[in-house]
Amino acid sequence: MTATLIWILVALVVIGLYLSWTAGRLDRLHARIDAARAALDAQLLRRASVAQELATSGVLDPAASIVLYEAAHAARQAEEEQREVSESELSQALRAVFAESAQVEAVREAPGGEEAARELTEAVRRVPMARRFHNDAVRAARALRRHRKVRWFRLAGHAPFPMAFEMDDEPPAALVERVA
Numbered sequence: 719m720t721a722t723l724i725w726i727l728v729a730l731v732v733i734g735l736y737l738s739w740t741a742g743r744l745d746r747l748h749a750r751i752d753a754a755r756a757a758l759d760a761q762l763l764r765r766a767s768v769a770q771e772l773a774t775s776g777v778l779d780p781a782a783s784i785v786l787y788e789a790a791h792a793a794r795q796a797e798e799e800q801r802e803v804s805e806s807e808l809s810q811a812l813r814a815v816f817a818e819s820a821q822v823e824a825v826r827e828a829p830g831g832e833e834a835a836r837e838l839t840e841a842v843r844r845v846p847m848a849r850r851f852h853n854d855a856v857r858a859a860r861a862l863r864r865h866r867k868v869r870w871f872r873l874a875g876h877a878p879f880p881m882a883f884e885m886d887d888e889p890p891a892a893l894v895e896r897v898a
Contacts, residue, residue: 740862741873747859751880754852758883761848762805765841766793769812772838777828782815806886812842816890835893842889849887856880 772778773787789804789811796804816822825831859880868874 737867737871737873740865740867744859744862744868744873747855747862748877748880751852751855751859754848754855755883758845758848758852761841761844762801763794765838765845766790766805766808768834768837768841769808770794772825772834775828775830775834777825777831777834778815778821782821785811786815802883802885809842809886809888812838812893813888813890816893819892819895822890822892839889839893843894846887846889849883849885853882856882 767790769786770790773783773790776783778786789808793801793804793808822835826835862868863874863879
C-alpha cells in the first residue's frame with residue numbers, strides 16, 4: 719500500500735513538473751512574441767519615417783512625393799486594426815515610386831540622396847525579416863497552445879491567442895537590386 723502511494727506521488731510530481739515546464743515554455747514564447755512585435759513595430763516605423771522624410775526632401779517629383787508621403791503618413795497614424803492594410807499600402811507606394819531604376823538613380827544623385835536611398839534600402843530589407851521572426855514566434859506559440867494539455871490545464875492563462883502580422887512587404891526591386 720505504501721509503495722503504491724509513493725508511486726502515485728512520484729507520478730503526480732513528474733506530471734506537475736512537466737506541466738510547469740510546459741507553462742514556462744509557453745510563457746517564454748509569449749515573451750518572444752512581444753519582443754518580436756516590438757522589433758517589427760520599430761522597423762515599420764523606421765521604414766515609414768524614412769519614406770516620409772524622402773517624400774518631403776524635394777528629391778522626388780511632386781506626384782511621387784505626394785503618393786509616398788500619404789502612404790507613409792497613413793502607416794504611421796494607423797490604428798492597430800488597420801495597421802496591416804496601411805503598411806501594405808506603403809509597400810505598394812514604395813514599389814510604385816521606385817518601379818524604375820532611373821528614379822532610384824535620380825534620388826542617389828541629389829544632394830544627400832545617396833544616404834537617403836541607403837537608409838530606405840536598409841529599412842525595406844529589414845521589415846520582411848522582422849515580420850518573419852514575429853510570425854515564426856506566433857506559429858510556435860500557436861502550435862503549443864493547440865495541445866490538449868495546454869487547453870485542459872489552461873496553461874496559457876489569460877494571454878490572448880497570438881495573431882500573425884500579414885502584410886505585403888515585398889521591397890521595390892529597383893531599390894534593392896543595386897545592393898544585391
